[in-house]
Each structure stands twice: as structure tokens, then as C-alpha cells.
Amino acid sequence: MKIDVVYGVQQLTPQDVQGRVVAVIDVLRASTTIAVALANGAKAIIPLESTEEVAVRAKQLERGAVLRAGERRMLKAEGFDLGNSPLEYPREVVEGKTVLLSTTNGTKALLAVQGARDVVVASYVNLTGVTTMLRTALRGGADIAIVCAGHERQFSIEDAACAGRYVHHVARRLSGIELNDAAMAATLLDRKYGDNLIRLFNSAAHGRALAAAGFEGDLAVCAAVDSYPVIPIYQDRQITKLGPERER
Numbered sequence: 001m002k003i004d005v006v007y008g009v010q011q012l013t014p015q016d017v018q019g020r021v022v023a024v025i026d027v028l029r030a031s032t033t034i035a036v037a038l039a040n041g042a043k044a045i046i047p048l049e050s051t052e053e054v055a056v057r058a059k060q061l062e063r064g065a066v067l068r069a070g071e072r073r074m075l076k077a078e079g080f081d082l083g084n085s086p087l088e089y090p091r092e093v094v095e096g097k098t099v100l101l102s103t104t105n106g107t108k109a110l111l112a113v114q115g116a117r118d119v120v121v122a123s124y125v126n127l128t129g130v131t132t133m134l135r136t137a138l139r140g141g142a143d144i145a146i147v148c149a150g151h152e153r154q155f156s157i158e159d160a161a162c163a164g165r166y167v168h169h170v171a172r173r174l175s176g177i178e179l180n181d182a183a184m185a186a187t188l189l190d191r192k193y194g195d196n197l198i199r200l201f202n203s204a205a206h207g208r209a210l211a212a213a214g215f216e217g218d219l220a221v222c223a224a225v226d227s228y229p230v231i232p233i234y235q236d237r238q239i240t241k242l243g244p245e246r247e248r
Contacts, residue, residue, distance in 0.1 A: 001178065023134060085218050104152060
């Protein structure tokens with residue numbers, strides 16, 4: 001059984017995901033925002049390639065049932081309902097709504113993992129729930145791939161460290177697990193920063209840029225481990241919450 005980490009969609013090959021259970025990580029901020037939206041009652045999130053595609057798709061769906069959400073260069077797309085800040089997704093805004101979402105990094109990573117057996121959206125805020133799912137899959141004989149979205153096609157330390165946290169917890173006390181070099185490196189980053197996630201985010205180029213742009217509050221939300229314990233499953237081109245209402 002294998003756990004592989006891949007840094008950035010530009011490194012992905014079909015073999016990395018084919019038939020595997022894949023976790024996609026974009027800690028700052030798409031993975032976190034998706035978990036927050038689902039925990040607060042959003043019906044589904046549909047990841048799309050571009051803000052233009054969001055606008056087109058919104059016109060095809062019932063007005064009032066959807067929210068247009070998009071971010072470019074950290075800021076909410078012009079004319080959209082929501083950006084990519086998890087603080088914009090409280091229950092009173094998203095409950096019962098379908099969110100059409102396009103972001104610079106996270107949604108592109110989700111769209112790049114076609115052919116996976118299952119796809120889950122992972123972050124610090126839903127660590128235990130997603131870990132449980134991945135451990136179950138691993139014990140059942142499935143190989144795991146953890147895909148770090150990165151930032152604008154570059155390596156991002158926060159996604160890598162989060163991947164390392166998952167590798168550590170998923171493989172704990174299981175024998176015969178093979179890790180690729182990227183997975184081993186990710187565990188070293190997780191060990192370096194430990195639970196001091198604000199320090200991690202302040203070390204990360206994207207974390208510093210978000211703080212400078214006025215999104216420092218987002219960093220605190222993204223650092224709150226297990227604060228939104230949902231398991232977001234990407235299937236049939238939409239992300240919904242795994243639970244009694246949606247069996248796998």
C-alpha cells in the first residue's frame with residue numbers, strides 16, 4: 001500500500017491518481033472554504049475552471065438557488081456574491097445553496113484529478129474526519145495520493161506541511177506502507193512546525209500575502225484544527241458532504 005504526495009497539478013500524471021483515493025489540499029484557502037461552506041449547510045459546491053464559466057453556469061440554474069463565488073489574486077471576482085474567504089460563508093449566507101466556485105489554485109487541482117476512485121477535499125479544519133476516511137481506504141487495500149494545489153503553479157509550504165500531517169496520521173501504526181520522497185519530505189515539514197500553524201502560515205509566501213491584503217482573519221480560521229469536521233467528497237462534478245444523506 002502506498003501514500004504518495006504530489007506537489008502541484010503540473011507534476012500530476014494519470015498514474016498518480018488512476019484508481020486511487022485522492023485528497024486535494026489547498027489550505028489557504030479553497031480547501032478550508034469548501035469545508036466551512038458544507039459545514040454551514042451549503043447543498044453543494046461545484047468547482048469550475050474560470051470565473052467566466054461560473055457566470056455562464058449561474059445563468060443556467062435557478063436564480064436564488066446558487067451563489068457565484070470566485071477569486072483572482074486573492075480578491076473576490078467583480079460582481080460575484082462571494083470570494084474565497086471562509087469568513088464569507090456563514091450559515092445564513094450559504095445554507096441550502098449551491099456554490100459555483102472558481103479559485104486560482106484549489107479548484108484547478110480538483111479538476112485535474114480525473115480518474116481517481118474517490119476524491120476528498122482536505123485541510124486542517126477537517127483533519128480527523130478525512131484522516132479516518134483515508135485510513136479506512138488504506139486498510140481496504142487502496143493506494144492514497146495527496147495532491148497539494150500549491151500557489152500559482154509553485155510549491156507552497158503550507159500545503160506540503162498539511163500533507164505531512166495527513167501522511168503521519170493516516171500511516172500511524174500501520175505496517176508495510178510505502179511513502180514516496182515527497183511524502184517523507186512533507187512529514188519533516190509537519191514535524192518542524194507542529195501545531196504552530198500561524199507560524200507556518202506566516203512563513204509561507206501566500207500566507208504573508210493574504211495578511212498584507214487584509215485577510216489575516218482567514219489565517220486563524222485555516223489554522224483551527226478540526227473546527228469544521230466534515231468530509232467533502234468530489235463526485236459527479238460536485239462536492240457534497242459525506243454523511244447519512246449521501247452514502248458512498
